[in-house]
Amino acid sequence: MSYEHRTVVHMTLTHETANHSEHELVVVSGASTGIGAATARQLASMGFHVLAGVRTSRDADAIRAGGIEPIMLDITISQHIDDLAARIAADPEKRPLRALINNAGIEVNLPVEVLPLDLWRSQFEVNLFGHVAVIQALLPILRKSRGRIVNISSVGGEVALPNYGAYAGTKFAFEAASDALRREVSAQGIQVVVVQVGGVKTVMADRSGPLSLELAEKMSPEHTRLYGDLISSAVASQTAFLTRALSAEKAAIKIAKVATTARPRPRYTLGMDAAWVIPLNRILPTRVMDRVLSPNR
Template sequence: MIRPRKDPRKNPRELDELAVVSGASSGIGAATAQALAAMGYHVLAGVRTDSEADTVRADGIEPVTLDITVPEHIQALARRIADDPERRVLRVLVNNAGIEINAPVEVLPLALWREQFEVNLFGHIAVIQALLPFLRRSRGRIVNISSVGGVAALPVFGAYAGTKFALEAASDSLRREVSAHGVQVVVVQPGGVRTEMAARSGDVSLEIAAGMSAEHRRLYSGLIDATVSSNTAFLERAVPAAKAGARIARVATTPRPRARYTLGTDAAFIIPLARFLPARLMDGILAMSHRSRKPKTAPTPAPESTGSPS
């Protein structure tokens, strides 16, 4: 284990340790970066644009260009850690980057299925593969941000939930592979959190629905409208991003972490139900939930289309 050298001139809250947070431009990622910086970590905050970098830059937060689907960005991050001018060790990796594009399984184009898996699963695996050597040296920790959707797949969320189910499985394997090396792997399963991505997801669903064929509109428009309406109403009382980030930072630094943590009352309620109730009973509960939620506004008529958008 590398023992970081202490500098007596440093602020006593500063640590000789690095933390990496992907998807740190806003929402949960930005809040997690801020919370870790407040604990004294030097946070390498993954962003995609210069404007995002300007937004997140702060004491203890260094923005780095990181699209986790771009190998050159990941390689540059690894070099930044290896060449750290203060020889700080990497103690924490929070894999938070993600996208959410929801539509019925039959309707969502395969290109959008693949895009979500590239970001929500394969990108995280690429970052883990590149940074594990640093975490082995420090006996550090990986925190993978999953979702309630990684345990309970709601209608219209098939692709997004699929990526999170896969991340859950990969996290289990990884935890069992690297525990003997001193590296800890923890999964956080948020429910509803008030973020820009969550707020946009309903609009994206409606945009996809607008391009559906007449037959798909007949089959799915009611389900999509009810799902969007339900999620929009729920987000009004969801966990604030700042609270979620503070919770994740505590999970990332607690001395003896559990393998999994839920985040939010909905996750704490839904996940046990999904694990222990018979699948058909869970289907009925979800169906009743959607029937009880009426859209606040009438759906926008969609133009005629010969099929799903590409």
């Protein structure tokens, strides 16, 4: 049995969940495409009423279905978050909030020296501060329902690959915030779980490589000399891996189980690369991991 499979073994729905999920709400941010959309559909198929966060009317029309109610939710816009909290509080059926799945994210990859600061900031705004804002707004509701927070992190939350410094930085920070939050609210009956996602076939993953190459074309000749091969190597590795990566639908099945199992662990890994890179990082000395992950090895 692989490490990945061990991370989700024995996670089955309780009898209570099976009978009462139709009377509970789940929020999924970043539900326009990829893991978020697949997770919304999976939870709806299990009987939950899913408030699926999207950013455009077109995305809302695409995700709308039985058990899925699209909600306009850009997590960097406070009014959207306030509207979400108000929608839950005023639910006509007075359904409790079973889980908040913080999935929204963006990924822009270039070496630390050359990634523009505005792109550093935009990633932190979405991948960290936006999630914190949603959590702060919904914690009073989750306290009443004794609900669960599932934070979708990344293998990059523990292992920072070359070219992924900014994205990994957001995930390192999100994991630290998740640990602190878990210890702060456990006595209140709220569970906080982190899912460290590896390579999954999504629109965001498909776009990140070409975006890196597009941004690299704007680098100075000196930066191109220093980092051009590294960027090309990183994009080629990502592209090759995605051909055999986990599908969004399979990822969603596992995330839905994490969100609903009776006694979740604090962390789960998801995907082949997360299943071996994270344990390896915990065992090997830092300089050995540097050699393993160096594009020049």
